[in-house]
Amino acid sequence: MELFEQLSEKIKGQGKRIVFPEGTDERVLGAAVRLADKALIEVTVLGDKSTIEEVAAAKNYDLQTIKILDPEDCDENLMNLMIEELVKRRNGKTDEVTAEKWLKDENYFGTMLVYLDLADGMVSGATHPTGDTVRPALQIVKTKPGSSRISGAFVMQRGEERYVFADCAINIDLDAQTMAEVAVQSAETAQVFGIDPKVAMLSFSTKGSAKAPQVDKVAEATEIAHKLAPDLAVDGELQFDAAFVESVAASKAPDSDVAGQANVFVFPDLQSGNIGYKIAQRLGGFEAIGPVLQGLAKPISDLSRGCNEEDVYKVAIITAAQAVDADK
Numbered sequence: 001m002e003l004f005e006q007l008s009e010k011i012k013g014q015g016k017r018i019v020f021p022e023g024t025d026e027r028v029l030g031a032a033v034r035l036a037d038k039a040l041i042e043v044t045v046l047g048d049k050s051t052i053e054e055v056a057a058a059k060n061y062d063l064q065t066i067k068i069l070d071p072e073d074c075d076e077n078l079m080n081l082m083i084e085e086l087v088k089r090r091n092g093k094t095d096e097v098t099a100e101k102w103l104k105d106e107n108y109f110g111t112m113l114v115y116l117d118l119a120d121g122m123v124s125g126a127t128h129p130t131g132d133t134v135r136p137a138l139q140i141v142k143t144k145p146g147s148s149r150i151s152g153a154f155v156m157q158r159g160e161e162r163y164v165f166a167d168c169a170i171n172i173d174l175d176a177q178t179m180a181e182v183a184v185q186s187a188e189t190a191q192v193f194g195i196d197p198k199v200a201m202l203s204f205s206t207k208g209s210a211k212a213p214q215v216d217k218v219a220e221a222t223e224i225a226h227k228l229a230p231d232l233a234v235d236g237e238l239q240f241d242a243a244f245v246e247s248v249a250a251s252k253a254p255d256s257d258v259a260g261q262a263n264v265f266v267f268p269d270l271q272s273g274n275i276g277y278k279i280a281q282r283l284g285g286f287e288a289i290g291p292v293l294q295g296l297a298k299p300i301s302d303l304s305r306g307c308n309e310e311d312v313y314k315v316a317i318i319t320a321a322q323a324v325d326a327d328k
Contacts, residue, residue, distance in 0.1 A: 003157060003289075004314055006194060007321045008040055016041050016320040019119040020312075021106035022126045023047035023068065026055050031312035036065040041320050044069060044119060046106040071109040079103065082112045089115070089140055102136075111136040114298050120323040123316050125303030134293075137300045144297040146228060151182045152291035153189050154277045158284065164190045164197070164264040165280070168273040169291035176217050180224035183266045185294035187232050190264050192318070192325050200243035200262035201225070201236025202272070206252040209239075218268055233258050240265070240276075292318060299323050 018035075022028045023045025029052065036043040044067040045052060056063050074082075079100070086099040086108075094102070102108040107128060113119040124133045134150070143150060152169025155162065166186040171178060179201065187197035203218040204210060218237035225234045235258035242252040242259050249260030267273035281288045293301055299322035301315050 004317055007317045011320040011324055012040055014324050016120045016323045018316050018320055019044040019110040019113050019122045021046045021110040021124045024051045024055060025126050026059060027309045028126050028312050029055055030309040032066060033061045034313055035316055046071060046110055071104050071106055085116060086112060107132050108136045111140045115140050121299035121319040123301045123319055126307055130302050133302045137296055141296050141298050143295050147181050147295035149178055150293055150295040151185055153186050153294055154288045154290035155193050156280050156286040156288055158286045162195055165273060165277045166266055167270060168277045172270045174269055176220040176224055179221035179266060180228055183225040183234055184229045186264050186266055189292055189294055192321050195263055197264045198258045198262050199234035199264040199266060200238045200258055201266050202240055203237035203268060205237050206239045206242040
């Protein structure tokens with residue numbers, strides 16, 4: 001089965017509830033209608049109801065299977081609950097007046113729905129910059145246990161080949177602890193996509209072939225990753241060819257249970273990760289799916305502002321699949 005057919009089968013019938021803060025955008029609304037019509041998820045869109053209905057009428061969308069909420073005209077009981085819980089979550093950093101102001105913003109409102117378990121995940125970013133999606137997520141949902149930061153992965157697909165590259169989107173530089181956390185997060189992402197993770201911690205050195213602080217960092221990150229996830233197949237430091245090519249692995253890292261068969265690649269910094277995935281995409285002909293946000297306590301996904309309806313549709317499926325796996 002094609003990847004998104006597999007993921008659709010995974011989420012269908014699970015009743016996962018995804019909220020879309022940008023409900024007045026026709027790309028978002030179109031994807032939301034498709035997802036609801038196929039009964040893949042339960043859909044909530046946020047925004048001015050009359051505007052959403054105008055967009056739907058212009059596109060001939062049926063909104064009967066979609067829930068619409070307007071943060072500016074919210075049920076009083078729900079808003080009061082949200083304000084109370086947001087103030088608690090912020091531990092005195094935010095008062096009730098500020099909380100109410102924040103909750104008029106669709107991204108904060110949607111994030112609170114997820115935090116309060118009134119939604120299982122959120123998809124935003126079609127009309128907002130990344131910070132507008134990530135900031136409320138970090139302030140309210142926060143990172144999951146064992147993660148001090150979030151990261152961004154791309155699933156690279158070409159035919160039946162499927163790999164995970166990280167961090168390619170969030171952290172400019174990684175220390176050893178963060179790189180180890182990214183390794184564990186990326187293995188979890190791999191499992192969402194049906195990949196049995198074998199994680200390579202990438203460097204310009206393989207098993208001490210070069211000496212430098214950058215190499216020491218990757219070796220230390222590998223040790224930390226083993227402690228964080230003792231059952232995870234993870235090894236480093238490895239050059240990419242040693243991680244990927246069996247014949248090279250036999251020469252450079254003969255005792256490794258990952259070298260030559262890695263399918264999850266953790267880069268030592270954002271610069272190399274971003275360059276790496278784009279080389280694979282543009283020269284290698286891989287489809288780059290993402291970025292998939294990793295490390296949050298609950299699934300929240302960030303779209304590109306240049307996205308189309310199909311992108312929104314696929315990211316929502318991924319988000320729901322993350323929610324399904326989180327229940328396991």
